[in-house]
Amino acid sequence: MGDSLDGVRNELQQRLHDLRTRAQRLSPLDIHARMDAIRGCADQAGLHAMEGLARLSSQLALLPGCRVATTACLDHAEDALAARTPAEHQAILAAVATRLH
Template sequence: MARARTSPSISDVREQLGERIAELSKRAARLSPLDIHAQMDAIRQVAATNGLAALEELAHRSAQLALLPGHRISVRCCLEHMDEALSSDRSTDTNAILAALAIRLH
């Protein structure tokens, strides 16, 4: 008998992303720009897989910024806002925070 594969709940996904963001925040100062890019791309992939379009685009842009001069400041700012957005209990707050950050980075 085959088991039906269940997808993770949005709260599980948010928790997983929060853990990845926290880990990257702790280690970002010691990582190379390419390592930061790879970590941000991994966050983007999880967001994309789970339909979190705003976070996906923000992670994509952050991954690109990680390769530019001044990347440590921009990546730290992105990670702080991503964590704040994921910690919010209201989806409207989450989307507003991510949209404001995306505009600021554009």
């Protein structure tokens, strides 16, 4: 199980890296779609913090200021991939919310 979870984490890290390098050139709808795909993959793997962060990011991508929101979410994605507890999940989402306000 650990190996398959490591594989999912590596895949998500690659997707996030690709999004980070291309985010300034992507439309808000493209960012939304990519983050929603990341959300689905994280959800299937049980990576709840990453799923929550990707869900938030995909929603924020459709609002004004999406570039700032996407950057804030991507900055916390590595922490979300490593999170193991509900408390860590909440802390990551709180950190994003704090950066956006």
